[in-house]
Amino acid sequence: MKKIAVLLSVFMLILSACAPKFEKEEEIVQQTDNKQQKAIIPKYNISDSYYRTILPFSPGEARGLVVENLNTRLDVAEFESGLMRIAQERFSPKDYLFQEGQYLNKKTVESWLKRKLTKEQLKEKKMDESENVGLNPMMSDEGTNEEKNKKSPIYLAHIMEHDYLVKNNDEKVQLGGVVIGLAMNSVHYYETEEGYPREVEIEQEVIEREGKRIAAEVLSRLRKIKGLKEVPITIALFKQQPATSIIPGHFFAVTHVDQGSSSIDDWEEVNEQYYLFPSDEAEENHRDDMMKFLNFKSDIDEFFPNYTGVIGRAFYRDDQLQQLTINITMQFYGEAEVIGFTQYVTGLVMEHFPDYINVNVYISSASGPESLIIRKANEEQPFVHIYQ
Structure with a gap:
């Protein structure tokens, strides 16, 4: 009887505590490059650790790709929520609003995730070097498919962009910072010429080296995109787990790039683990x-x-x-x-x-x-x- 009474008191506490306090939303003007549009900031926030999202909601240009590119549902959830957790170190939920990435569209992300093409492949596809934008290593023309994949595995699995908005002195909301997540493979999956599945485990040292190399190139490209030349940018590296894992991957390194800078000076270790x-x-x-x-x-x-x-x-x-x-x-x-x-x-x-x-x-x-x-x-x- 005592346990039942305790449980009932818990339920009553929940009912009284979980009723949201609805307040009038705040109407603002969102500044995007040279354009302005009316937007709403919800007053009610369910937790101090969550960002409020500006309305109307603007879906990310590369929305949905994360589900296709990561190995497990656990990795998908941790990659996105963990990226928000890292963002809080620089962009406080008290001062910044969240918006899905508006600058990297689906076509751009897909092209960056490809392998870099060889000169022969460029010639065959009738492409010039400016279109050779793949961030993963090129595949050699020599050897069996198994030998080539072992030598040049796919390192970068996905790129995610989160935008953080802030009010300026004119009470207008504009882009205050960008956070980029780079999901790195711990295992590269491929097939032999006969169609048999194979895999290559990638050492942590290699994951870190390649992740930092790719991050430097991504930063350089971001600075060339209209609207991203001057904003602070944070880049975080995520190690995703093998496809058979029942625990998610984790972030292991982060760098904060100052406004207008196009170089990465140092990296901070992110000591997280499941x-x-x-x-x-x-x-x-x-x-x-x-x-x-x-x-x-x-x-x-x-x-x-x-x-x-x-x-x-x-x-x-x-x-x-x-x-x-x-x-x-x-x-x-x-x-x-x-x-x-x-x-x-x-x-x-x-x-x-x-x-x-x-x-x-x-x-x-x-x-x-x-x-x-x-x-x-x-x-x-x-x-x-x-x-x-």
Whole structure:
């Protein structure tokens, strides 16, 4: 009865806290080159860590390519959300508005992602050197397809642009900075002449070297685009995971280029990493955190015989655990069992994991999502939702 009362109080808190306070939007003028247009800034912001988006919404010119070019849905989500996280170091959500990239269109991104063509290929395609804009290494004409791919793998998987807008002294909104994400392959996939799938693992040292080389060329090209000659530009390098991975990749380096500069002076290390719980890698590098997870998992195993799986995805920044996402798959036989199990797991979350980390628990069955538990860092009460 005590657990039910606690859960009901949590639900009441959620209902009262989650009702948004709607305020009148702010009407402004957006300055784009020599053009001006009316726009709206939403007053309500769901979190201080999220950027407000200027309205009407302007889709990015290369929208949708990220899904085609990255290996997994996890990489797609982390590449975009992580790029926003990096942007906050230079462009505060309090002062800047977010807009999808408006300068790199689909055709440009697709052409930059190609291999650089050889002189023979240019001649065959009747193209001149100015059109030879591929950022990935050219493929040699000699050797088997396997030999050529091993020697010259595809390094750059995707380019993403985010624009950040800011008010000027005339209360007009204009471009205040650009953030570019370069997604680098950790594995290059290809086929032999006979059509057999093959892969080449790319060493971290090579990924870093090629990423920084490509970043310098991208910066040079950006400065030649109308509207980007003077704005501050941030470029971040992302290492995507193999296609079989169940954890996302991570950013590993970032550079901030000052207004008007066309050169990269230095790079900063981005110390981020995802770990799978349980795994040998997590046990070796973060044993204490994984033991907390294993004790949590053990308590579920002991009291619920229908248990089928508990998997954790831990996000570390500067070697400190920031967020733990747990997926639990169960076989349920009724609504009462879902409620009882969710109550029990909520208690375990509060008991096993320190309050300085964010914990998200997704409980599902063969029928789909069953319930959700979110415990934000330093909050006494979790958010609990049972799907109807």
